[in-house]
Amino acid sequence: MSTTPLTRSAPTAFGSARLLAGVTHGTRADLSTHRRLHGPQRHRTLEELAADAARVQLLGRGGAAFPVATKLAAVPPGRRTQVVVNGSESEPASRKDRTLMTLTPHLVLDGALAVARALRTSHVTIAVHDQAAASSLHAALQERALAEPSPELVRVERRPARFVAGEIRAVLRGLDGGPAVPPSRRTLPSEAGLHGAPTFASNVETFAQIALLVSLGPAEYAAVGSPEEPGTTLLTLLGDTRAQGVVEVPTDLPLDALVPGTSGPVLLGGYHGRWVEDVVGLSVTRPALRAGGLALNAGVVARLPREACALAEVTAVTRWLAAQSAGQCGPCLFGTAALARDVDDLLHGRTAPEVDARLAGLVRRGACAHPDGTVAFVTSALDVLTDELATHRRHGTCGRPYAGVLPLGERSVR
Amino acid sequence: MRIEVDWTRCDGHGLCGLLLPENLANDTDGFPVVRDPEVAPGNVHHARRAVSACPALALRLSRP
Numbered sequence: 001m002s003t004t005p006l007t008r009s010a011p012t013a014f015g016s017a018r019l020l021a022g023v024t025h026g027t028r029a030d031l032s033t034h035r036r037l038h039g040p041q042r043h044r045t046l047e048e049l050a051a052d053a054a055r056v057q058l059l060g061r062g063g064a065a066f067p068v069a070t071k072l073a074a075v076p077p078g079r080r081t082q083v084v085v086n087g088s089e090s091e092p093a094s095r096k097d098r099t100l101m102t103l104t105p106h107l108v109l110d111g112a113l114a115v116a117r118a119l120r121t122s123h124v125t126i127a128v129h130d131q132a133a134a135s136s137l138h139a140a141l142q143e144r145a146l147a148e149p150s151p152e153l154v155r156v157e158r159r160p161a162r163f164v165a166g167e168i169r170a171v172l173r174g175l176d177g178g179p180a181v182p183p184s185r186r187t188l189p190s191e192a193g194l195h196g197a198p199t200f201a202s203n204v205e206t207f208a209q210i211a212l213l214v215s216l217g218p219a220e221y222a223a224v225g226s227p228e229e230p231g232t233t234l235l236t237l238l239g240d241t242r243a244q245g246v247v248e249v250p251t252d253l254p255l256d257a258l259v260p261g262t263s264g265p266v267l268l269g270g271y272h273g274r275w276v277e278d279v280v281g282l283s284v285t286r287p288a289l290r291a292g293g294l295a296l297n298a299g300v301v302a303r304l305p306r307e308a309c310a311l312a313e314v315t316a317v318t319r320w321l322a323a324q325s326a327g328q329c330g331p332c333l334f335g336t337a338a339l340a341r342d343v344d345d346l347l348h349g350r351t352a353p354e355v356d357a358r359l360a361g362l363v364r365r366g367a368c369a370h371p372d373g374t375v376a377f378v379t380s381a382l383d384v385l386t387d388e389l390a391t392h393r394r395h396g397t398c399g400r401p402y403a404g405v406l407p408l409g410e411r412s413v414r
Numbered sequence: 415m416r417i418e419v420d421w422t423r424c425d426g427h428g429l430c431g432l433l434l435p436e437n438l439a440n441d442t443d444g445f446p447v448v449r450d451p452e453v454a455p456g457n458v459h460h461a462r463r464a465v466s467a468c469p470a471l472a473l474r475l476s477r478p
C-alpha cells in the first residue's frame with residue numbers, strides 16, 4: 001500500500017502553536033522534548049475531566065463534532081471499558097491526524113492515557129492507516145516503556161484506507177475481526193463498542209486536545225479562540241490558500257484570513273462538506289458554522305485556483321466518492337454511481353435531467369453518512385458553480401485544465 | 415410504531431411498497447423509499463405483514 005503525499009512540508013501555526021508547539025519545523029518531538037514542552041503526564045478523575053471538557057465546550061474533531069463531556073458521561077467506567085483513538089483519517093485530503101501522530105505522538109498518548117485513567121481502564125487501541133504515523137507511535141511507546149512505564153496497555157492497529165472504513169463504527173467492527181464497513185444496527189459505541197464493551201472512541205485530534213486541556217487547565221485552555229468553542233483547531237488547507245497543508249488556528253480566526261481574495265469557490269469540510277462562493281463573515285468555529293448550515297467535519301478547507309476547472313475537480317471527487325461506497329446498501333451503491341455519471345455528463349456539456357431526483361434518492365438511504373455527505377458535496381457544488389455549468393453546457397468545456405487540487409489518495413481496493 | 419429499513423440487507427425486491435403503500439414506495443430499482451416512518455395504529459397489521467414478507471429480513475418495526 002502506498003499513499004500519495006500531498007506536501008511533505010512542515011505544519012504552520014497561526015497565532016499560538018499549542019498542539020503543534022515545538023514541531024512546526026517538521027521535526028518529531030521525542031519524549032524528553034514533549035515533556036519539556038507540555039510537562040508531565042497528568043490525570044483527572046472522570047468527573048473532573050468531564051467538567052473541564054464541558055467548561056471549554058470541547059467538541060470531537062472527527063466529523064460529528066459531538067461534545068466530549070457528553071460522550072465521557074455516557075461511557076460507564078470500569079476494567080472492561082475500551083478507549084479507541086480513531087487515527088484512520090480515511091479522507092485523502094486530510095493530513096492533520098497523521099501529522100499529530102507523526103510529529104507529536106506523545107501528546108496523543110497523553111490524551112488517550114488520561115481518558116483511560118479517568119475511565120479506570122487499561123485498554124487503549126489506536127487505529128491507524130498511515131505507515132509513518134504508526135511507526136512514530138510505536139517508537140513513542142518504546143520510549144515510554146523505558147522512561148515512564150504505565151499500567152495501560154496501548155495497542156497500535158493498522159487499518160485500511162477506504163473512506164467509509166474510517167467511520168468509527170466501521171473501525172470498531174474491523175478491529176473486532178469483522179469487515180470494515182458500518183454495521184446495519186445503529187449501535188452506540190458507548191454501550192457496545194470494541195469487543196462489545198463500553199467504548200470511548202474519538203479521533204486523534206480530540207485526544208491531543210484533551211491532553212492540552214489536562215496540562216493547561218480549562219482557564220488557560222480557553223484563553224484563546226471563540227467563546228463558543230475555545231482553543232485552537234487543526235485544518236488541512238489545499239489549493240489557493242494562505243498556507244498549504246496542516247495549520248493550527250485559534251477558533252475565532254476569520255476564514256478569509258486563510259483563504260483571502262476572491263479566486264475560485266471554497267470547499268469547507270472536505271468531501272462530505274459543502275462548497276461556498278466565499279467565506280466572508282465566517283470563522284472556523286464549529287457551532288457558528290453549523291448554525292449557518294455548514295460543517296468543518298475533519299477540517300479540510302480548499303480553494304480552487306481560478307485557472308483550474310472546478311467542474312473537473314468536482315467530477316473527480318464524485319467519482320471517487322461513488323467508488324468509496326461500501327456497496328452494502330443498494331441505494332448508495334447504485335445511486336452514487338449514477339450520480340457520478342450525471343456529474344460527468346455535466347462536465348462534458350451534456351444534460352443530466354435526472355440529477356435532482358438522483359440526489360433526492362440518496363438522502364437518508366444508507367447505513368452510514370456516506371450518501372448524505374455525497375449529496376451535500378454535489379448539491380452545493382451545483383449551486384455554486386452555475387457559471388461554470390453554463391459554460392460547459394455551451395462549449396463542452398471551460399478551456400481550463402483539470403488541476404487535481406483535491407487529492408484522491410490511493411485507488412480503493414476492497 | 416416505526417418502520418425502518420436495514421439498508422445493508424435490502425435487495426430491492428420491491429415487495430414492501432405494495433404491502434405498505436401508506437409508508438413505503440419502491441423506486442425504479444425496487445429499493446424502498448420511506449415516505450413516512452410512523453405507522454398509523456390502523457396499519458400496524460399491514461406493516462407486520464410487510465416485515466414478514468420481506469425476503470431479505472430487511473424491514474423492522476420498532477417502538478419509537
Ligand code: SF4
Pocket residue numbers: 164181182324325326327328329330332333365366367368369370371421
Ligand atoms: S450507506 Fe453506502 S457507504 Fe454507508 S454502509 Fe451503506 S453502502 Fe456502505
Ligand code: SF4
Pocket residue numbers: 419423424425426427428429430431440444445446467468469470471472473
Ligand atoms: S421487501 Fe425487503 S428486500 Fe424487498 S425492497 Fe422491501 S425491504 Fe427491500
